[in-house]
Amino acid sequence: MKLDLANPAWQQTLPPARSLATDAPVAACAFSRDGNTVAFALGDGQVRQMPADIKAPIPDATPALHSGVVMALIGDPVGDGFVSGGDDGRVLRVALDGTATELLVQKGKWVEHLAAHRNGAVAAGVGRTMFAIKDGEVREFGPHQSTVAGLDFSKDGGRVACAHYDGITVWSIGQVVLPPRRFAWRGSHVALKWSTDGKFIATGTQENDIHVWRVAQATDMRMQGYPAKVKSLSWTADARFLYTSSQPVFTAWPFAGKGPEGKPPLQFGDEGAGLMTVVAAHPTAEFVAGGYDSGELQLGDIKTKRSVVLKMADSSAITCLAWAPDGFRLAVGNDRGDLLVIDLRR
Amino acid sequence: MANPQSSAQVPVTVLTGYLGAGKTTLLNRILSEQHGKKYAVIVNEFGELGVDNDLVVNADEEVFEMNNGCICCTVRGDLIRIIEGLMKRKDKFDGILVETTGLADPGPVAQTFFTDDDVKARTRLDAIVTVIDAKHFFGQLEQGSEAEQQVAFADVILLNKTDLVSADELKKVEDKIRGINRYAHIFRTQKSQIELDAILDKGAFDLGRILEFEPDFLHSGHDHNHGDEVASLSISADRPVDPDKFQKWMGALLQIKGPDIFRSKGILAIDGAPRRYVYQGVHMMMDSDWGSPWKDGEARSSKLVFIGRNLDGDNLKRGFEDCLK
Numbered sequence: 001m002k003l004d005l006a007n008p009a010w011q012q013t014l015p016p017a018r019s020l021a022t023d024a025p026v027a028a029c030a031f032s033r034d035g036n037t038v039a040f041a042l043g044d045g046q047v048r049q050m051p052a053d054i055k056a057p058i059p060d061a062t063p064a065l066h067s068g069v070v071m072a073l074i075g076d077p078v079g080d081g082f083v084s085g086g087d088d089g090r091v092l093r094v095a096l097d098g099t100a101t102e103l104l105v106q107k108g109k110w111v112e113h114l115a116a117h118r119n120g121a122v123a124a125g126v127g128r129t130m131f132a133i134k135d136g137e138v139r140e141f142g143p144h145q146s147t148v149a150g151l152d153f154s155k156d157g158g159r160v161a162c163a164h165y166d167g168i169t170v171w172s173i174g175q176v177v178l179p180p181r182r183f184a185w186r187g188s189h190v191a192l193k194w195s196t197d198g199k200f201i202a203t204g205t206q207e208n209d210i211h212v213w214r215v216a217q218a219t220d221m222r223m224q225g226y227p228a229k230v231k232s233l234s235w236t237a238d239a240r241f242l243y244t245s246s247q248p249v250f251t252a253w254p255f256a257g258k259g260p261e262g263k264p265p266l267q268f269g270d271e272g273a274g275l276m277t278v279v280a281a282h283p284t285a286e287f288v289a290g291g292y293d294s295g296e297l298q299l300g301d302i303k304t305k306r307s308v309v310l311k312m313a314d315s316s317a318i319t320c321l322a323w324a325p326d327g328f329r330l331a332v333g334n335d336r337g338d339l340l341v342i343d344l345r346r
Numbered sequence: 347m348a349n350p351q352s353s354a355q356v357p358v359t360v361l362t363g364y365l366g367a368g369k370t371t372l373l374n375r376i377l378s379e380q381h382g383k384k385y386a387v388i389v390n391e392f393g394e395l396g397v398d399n400d401l402v403v404n405a406d407e408e409v410f411e412m413n414n415g416c417i418c419c420t421v422r423g424d425l426i427r428i429i430e431g432l433m434k435r436k437d438k439f440d441g442i443l444v445e446t447t448g449l450a451d452p453g454p455v456a457q458t459f460f461t462d463d464d465v466k467a468r469t470r471l472d473a474i475v476t477v478i479d480a481k482h483f484f485g486q487l488e489q490g491s492e493a494e495q496q497v498a499f500a501d502v503i504l505l506n507k508t509d510l511v512s513a514d515e516l517k518k519v520e521d522k523i524r525g526i527n528r529y530a531h532i533f534r535t536q537k538s539q540i541e542l543d544a545i546l547d548k549g550a551f552d553l554g555r556i557l558e559f560e561p562d563f564l565h566s567g568h569d570h571n572h573g574d575e576v577a578s579l580s581i582s583a584d585r586p587v588d589p590d591k592f593q594k595w596m597g598a599l600l601q602i603k604g605p606d607i608f609r610s611k612g613i614l615a616i617d618g619a620p621r622r623y624v625y626q627g628v629h630m631m632m633d634s635d636w637g638s639p640w641k642d643g644e645a646r647s648s649k650l651v652f653i654g655r656n657l658d659g660d661n662l663k664r665g666f667e668d669c670l671k
């Protein structure tokens with residue numbers, strides 16, 4: 001893996017990319033498990049798929065799968081297609097030919113959050129309930145005190161954490177039924193990410209801060225001082241840093257050693273591009289991608305504190321980012337409906 | 347003027363009122379009439395609407411208390427989520443209607459539009475419309491504080507089912523409403539029949555339209571308030587306002603009395619400033635901005651309006667007078 005941010009060519013030219021304009025806001029994007037296909041969740045019900053290879057021909061659009069907005073999209077953990085959730089209350093398994101089979105229907109509800117584990121389990125946040133779907137079996141967890149506003153699997157795939165008002169709930173989803181664990185903190189939690197080493201659960205709150213719990217010890221910490229609510233969180237592959245959105249630069253809290261308490265976050269990157277709306281740590285190396293409300297996209301390197309612009313600002317906020325499993329390609333969606341796949345090999 | 351983006355922001359109308367007052371009838375009319383506009387509707391009870399529309403969203407009225415621990419600082423987090431979700435649609439719409447349950451406090455709904463930056467960027471709170479059942483209003487006032495609060499928060503009131511009461515009874519109901527909130531527009535209706543432009547796109551929370559919306563705004567009223575009832579009062583002054591003193595006074599007032607003050611708004615003649623200073627608040631949350639310029643030779647007077655519980659008019663008047671030059 002060589003992404004050379006110090007190379008002048010990286011500073012001066014945008015990397016090769018493929019873009020496709022649609023006319024519906026992009027809510028989410030994801031790569032397939034094998035990394036060969038990328039898909040975008042659109043505000044007109046379409047799951048738009050295309051080859052990850054930016055030179056391969058793009059197939060025609062397939063009919064809309066959901067009746068309203070596709071709100072959530074992930075790579076299928078048991079295949080090379082995708083799993084989507086919509087405001088029509090359906091969770092669909094989407095094949096590469098654009099056909100779909102229904103995994104779950106909750107009429108009148110929105111499927112706003114999906115997560116998957118490589119053991120094949122899918123978790124869906126639907127209203128106040130979390131559904132765990134595995135091997136054709138659907139199990140229900142909840143209801144929580146308010147709508148699930150974020151969810152994620154533990155490292156081993158045996159638990160799912162759900163964010164809601166006044167804290168989070170961790171459910172054991174294995175065959176042995178254990179009581180859920182509650183971690184309390186007042187207010188509305190609007191994003192959740194379990195650390196890649198399984199030790200921490202982080203949430204972003206409506207009131208402009210982030211909250212992190214040590215799962216084993218049930219102790220917690222709060223990091224304040226954001227100018228907006230924090231809706232995007234991303235742990236590095238080695239769990240040494242937690243990246244957070246809602247700052248003008250890359251903002252990483254250090255979790256190695258004694259943790260971030262009493263320390264300032266590491267901040268780097270080019271200021272002046274607006275506020276970061278989405279952040280995505282690289283799946284294997286020490287890079288990070290950040291999309292801004294201005295439409296700008298930056299790639300950062302935490303080791304050298306350098307950053308380069310991958311896409312110029314264009315007044316349409318970036319809404320989603322996804323790295324291919326090999327870390328060479330990056331998918332980007334924005335508020336206006338532009339679908340972008342960037343190839344970082346040069 | 348108050349917000350350069352206001353034309354791009356989708357107006358949101360909040361519809362409150364007791365169960366059976368006529369909210370659903372009104373919503374059904376708005377959704378079925380030929381007006382060439384498209385509305386998204388956020389309701390608390392699916393299936394009550396007779397109209398099949400994929401822009402009808404069910405909400406559970408999920409209110410959360412903010413971390414400051416204050417009892418009045420409550421927000422509808424579900425509304426933030428739903429508005430963000432609606433904004434992801436390819437199909438756009440001309441307005442959003444939020445129906446609340448019969449016993450809902452309008453505070454958290456209104457405060458949502460003061461709280462969340464994304465909601466503020468994409469939408470604007472247009473007005474709070476309260477539907478009242480003329481026949482059952484007095485009974486509802488006795489059942490709890492909700493009916494009174496819904497009147498207190500209102501910009502527009504549909505005094506509905508007027509055909510079910512005598513002229514005498516109707517006058518009593520209207521007097522009672524005026525006693526609580528003398529600044530709302532009252533329309534007498536039957537079966538929620540009303541011209542839609544009387545209730546939609548009113549700009550009641552638009553700082554630039556405060557003058558336009560309040561017919562009595564610049565005519566100081568004679569206000570008396572007794573006991574713990576909800577009432578409205580206004581204070582005016584002809585001497586210029588000292589901005590620092592005003593800010594201090596208002597800040598302290600809202601800190602202490604915020605839970606009791608449902609709505610507040612004002613136009614201030616700030617000492618030495620060429621423009622009006624306008625503000626608008628719900629409980630402790632407030633938006634403010636510079637308004638239109640004073641014309642040459644125009645009398646520069648200030649006026650504040652409060653709607654709330656336990657308002658001590660004399661004390662408020664003295665407090666404001668201490669802020670004058």
Ligand SMILES: [Zn+2]
Nearest residue numbers: 416418419630
């Ligand atoms: Zn408060």
